[in-house]
Amino acid sequence: MTAASDVRILDQRNPEERDRPFLPGMGKTWLLPLYDVFTRVAGVRALHERAIELAGIAPGQAVVDVGCGTGNLSFAVLAAQPDARVTGLDPDGAALRRAARKARRRGVSLTLVQGYADRIPAEDASLDHVVSSLALHHVDDDGRVAFTHDALRALRPGGKITVVDFGGPAQGAEGARHPAHGHGPAHALRHLPGLIRSRVAQSPAVARNLGDGIVALLAGAGFGDAREVEHVDHRFGRVTFVQATRP
Numbered sequence: 001m002t003a004a005s006d007v008r009i010l011d012q013r014n015p016e017e018r019d020r021p022f023l024p025g026m027g028k029t030w031l032l033p034l035y036d037v038f039t040r041v042a043g044v045r046a047l048h049e050r051a052i053e054l055a056g057i058a059p060g061q062a063v064v065d066v067g068c069g070t071g072n073l074s075f076a077v078l079a080a081q082p083d084a085r086v087t088g089l090d091p092d093g094a095a096l097r098r099a100a101r102k103a104r105r106r107g108v109s110l111t112l113v114q115g116y117a118d119r120i121p122a123e124d125a126s127l128d129h130v131v132s133s134l135a136l137h138h139v140d141d142d143g144r145v146a147f148t149h150d151a152l153r154a155l156r157p158g159g160k161i162t163v164v165d166f167g168g169p170a171q172g173a174e175g176a177r178h179p180a181h182g183h184g185p186a187h188a189l190r191h192l193p194g195l196i197r198s199r200v201a202q203s204p205a206v207a208r209n210l211g212d213g214i215v216a217l218l219a220g221a222g223f224g225d226a227r228e229v230e231h232v233d234h235r236f237g238r239v240t241f242v243q244a245t246r247p
Contacts, residue, residue, distance in 0.1 A: 005110075007103045009096050012115040020116065022091040023138040025069045032094055035070055047164055047232065047239060048076040048133055054229055054241055055162040059083040061128035064154070066117050066147065067135020071099030071110065077131065078108045087111040087121055118146030122154040130155060133164040134239075136214065137206045144208070148221035155246040161218065167209030167240040209240070218244040 013020070026035050039045070051073070057063060060083050065074045068088030077086050088110060090096055096112045103110040113121045117139055120130065130151045139147060151161050208217075218226035223244035230241040 005104060005107045007100050007108075007110050007112070009093075009100055009112045009114065010121070011093075012113050012119065012121055013091075017116065020091070022116070024092055025095060025138075029094070032070075032092075032098070035095070036072070036098075039072060042235070044134070045072065045076070047234070048073045049080070050230070050232075051131060051133055051162055051164045051241060052076050052080045054243065055129055055131055055160060057081045057084050057129055060085065062122070062126060063087070063129040063131060064089060064120055064122055064127055066120065066130060066132040066151075067138065068099065068112070069095045069135075071102055071112070073131060073133045074099070074110055075102070075106065075108070078106075078110070082108070087113060089113045089115055089117070089121060091116050116143065118143050118150055120147075120150045120154045124153055125156045125159075127154045128156065128159050130159075130161040132162075134166070136163055136165040137209060141208070144217060145221070148217050148223070152221050152223060152246055157246055159246045161223065161244050161246075163214055163218075163242045164239060165209055165214065165242075166206045166237045167214050167242070206237075214240060214242040215244075218242065222247070 024032065026032060026038070057077060057080065059081060061081070062085045063077055065077065065086065065088045068074050068090045069092065071088055074086050074088045077084050088096070088099060090112075091114060093114050096114055099110070099112055115121060117135070136144060136147075155161065215226045215228060224247040226242065226244035228240050229243050232239045
């Protein structure tokens, strides 16, 4: 008999953070209804599945998915390891509500926390894994540094962080196209590939990922063995898989 799912949304923001800005997953709040369709068409699921393979999550381990959005990486964790204890963290309340509906339909247990990457919802040295996919380039300089330091705090010794994001060797912006003017879901879906390519090519945060940017970020926080373990030349740019271990 399958246990009933337990899906919760918690709000860990303090009063000063209620109006703290963030960049939504699709760049614009009104594009959220297209997010899952677009990521499915774009083949993001394969990136999530590969990230979880590389992470090597074991039964019963505690995992926090930073920048979880509508929960797709969290669901990949639970598909690969149903007994994992997964928490998704994201500042976007609408995306979390969508993730909660999806979790209930799937019958899986998932804790969702509205908050920011610089404050991971876990006690010191309590996590086995921190995972994050295509979220780091949404975070500003201070937030990136704070995220890696807080991940180090939250992971147990020997715990692992796996980050998937645009990065790796620097590439030019050739071929980046700006979408034509217009509004509405059909227009947005048609032009989203150009929008994403343009954002990747021009984003200062993506530029900070290039070369060994993510590796250096993790090493600077005190992680051991920070390294790129794999990369993929995705249609929207080079995607790097970076891992590190808490000493």
